[in-house]
Amino acid sequence: MTAYLLRRLWQMLPTLAGVVLLVFVLFKAFGGDPAEILGGLNATPQQIESIRQQLGLDRPWWVQLWIFVQQIASFDWGRSWATGEPVAQLFATRLPATLTVMLPILVLDTLLALPLALAVAAMRGSLTDRLVMVVTTVALSISFLVYIIVGQYLFAFRLGWFPVQGWSDSLWTNLAVYAPLPVLLAVLVGLAPQTRLYRSFFLDEIGQDYVRTARAKGLSEPVVLLRHVLRNAMVPILTNIGLALPGIFVGSFLIEVFFSIPGLGREVLLAVNRSDYPVIQAVTVYVALLTMAVNLVVDLLYKWADPRVELK
C-alpha cells in the first residue's frame, strides 16, 4: 500500500511539469503583454518599460520559468500583477464563496440523481422510464445560459422569491438568502445528465447474473437493488463524482458572473482577460494537484467499494 502510494505520488511530477510548461508557453508566447494591459491606454513607453522591469518580464524566458518553478516548490505564489493582492490571500477569500455554492450543488445533484436513476432503471422500458428519458433529452438540449437567464428573470426579478444577485459576509446569510437560486438552477441543469448516466450504470449491473441469482433466491426487489446493484455500481459512480470534484473548487464562472458571487471562477475569468500570470499559474497548478489527488483517492475508494480491485 505504501509502495503504491509512493509510486502514484512520484508519477504526479511529470504531469505537473507538463501542466506548468503548457500554461507557461501558452500565456508567455501568445498571450497579451501584461505590461501594456496594466499600463492602460495612456501609458508612455517608459512607464511600460518600468512595469516590465518590475514584473521581471525583461528577463529571458527561462529565468522567468525558473522563478515560477521556485514559487511552486515553495508554495509562495507572489502577488497578483493586476491588483497587488497576494495570491494566497486571493485564494483564501474567494474559495469560501465558491464552495458555498458548489458543495450544495454536488451533494444535492448526487443525492437526487441516484435514487431517481435507480427507480427509473428498475422500471426499465416502462412508460415512466421512457418519459424520463424524453424529458431529460429535451432538458439537456437547452443551454445552461437559458436556464440561468430565465431562472433569474422569473424567480428573482418577476416573482421576487430570491434576491437577483448579491453576497454577504455571513455564511448563513449566504446559504439561506443568496445561494439558493444559483444552487437550484445548477441542480436542475445537472439532474438530467446525472440521472441518465447513473441509469446506464445501474442497467449495466441489473443485467448481470448475480442479480438473477439474488432474485431467484427470493430476495425482495428493494434488497436486490439497494444491497446488490447499488454496491456494484459504486465503482463507476465514484469515478464520476471524482471527476466532478475538482470542478467544485474552481466554481462555475457563469453562475458567479450572473449572481455576482465573489468566487474563484470569476477571478479566473478576470485573470485571463488581464493576463494576470501569477493568478493563472497558481489556479492551474492548484487544480492540477487537486485533480491528481482526487484521482488517487478515488482509486483507493475503488478498493473499499469493490474488494476484488487490485491496486497495482
Added chain:
Amino acid sequence: MSRPRRLAEVWGDAARRLRADRVGMASLGVVLAFVLLIAASAAGLVAGGWQREVAVPSAPPGLAGPRQAQAPGLLQQPAGPKADLSDVDPLAPRYGEWEARAAQYRDVELHKRQTLPLGADRMGRDVLAKAVKGTEISVFVGLMAALVATSIGTLLGALGGFFGGRLGDALEWLYNVFTSIPGILLIFAFAAVFGRGIGTVVLILGLTGWTGVYRLLRAEFMKHAVRDYVRAAQAIGASAGSRMFRHILPNVSHVILVQLSILTVGFIKAEVILSYLGLGVPVDQVSWGTMLAEAQSELLLGHWWQLATATLFMALFVTAFSLLTDALRDALDPKLRGLE
C-alpha cells in the same frame, strides 16, 4: 459465428436496424430538414439579409400584435394657426430657395414594419432570419470542432494504442496534462492566444476536446492490434500505417462516428457559452450564443421573442441530433441497445 462478416454487411445491418428505429428515423428527418435549411442559408437563399433593419426596434411577433402607442406627453400641442414671423425672421427671404434646393434630393420613405412573424431585435433585425443564420454558424462550429477533436483524438489514440512503448507513454503524459488542467482555463487560455473568430472557436474546442476520443480509440487500437486479422495483414507485409488506417480504422469507425456526434452536441452548447463571454463568434456574425447574449438585457424590457426563438431552434436541433446519436449507437453496436 460461422463466417466473419464483411464490413459492408456490418454497415448494411446497421442501416437496417436504424431504419427499423422509428424515433431514430424521425430525428433523422428533423436533422435532414435542418441540413437543408443550413445549406439554403449558406448558399444565400434564405436569411441573407439578416443584418438589414427591416422593422421598428424590438418589434413584437405578429401574434402579439403591434406595440401600443406611447401615451401622449404632458405638454399640450398648441392649437390654432401658426404666427407669421416673416417680417422679423432674417432668414425668411431664403426659405423658398432652400426648399427648391431640397426638392432636388428625394427622400426614400423607409417603411419599417411594426411586427414580424417572430419579432425583431433591438436594432429591428428579423429574429427569424437571425435564428436561421445562427443555426448555420452554430452547427458549422460544432461540427467542425468535433471533426478537429475526433481527428486529433483518433490519430493520437491510434498511435498510442498501436505502438505503445515510449510513444504510448509520451501520449499518456500529454493526456494526463490536458485532463489535469481545468477545462475552463484551457479554453480561456487558447481563446486569449488565438483572439476571436469562427476559426478560433473551432480550434479552441477541437484542441481542448480530444481527450475522451483519444482514451476510447487507444483502448480500441490496443484491442485490435493483436487480433488475428491484423497479424495476418502483417504476415503478408502490410506496413504499420496500412495496418492502422486501412485495416483497424474501418473496424473501429462506428466508435468514431458516435464520438463525433456526441462531441458535436457538446461543442454546440460550448459555443453558446463562449460567445456569451465574448470569446466566441465575433459581433458581425450571428450564432445561437450571440442571440442569447443579447436576449438577457432584452428580457428585462419584456422582449422575450429572441430568447424564445434561439432556445427553440437550439432545443429542436440538439434534441433531434442527440436522439439520432442514440439511434446510431444502438444500430452500430446492438449490445448497448437502450442502455443510455
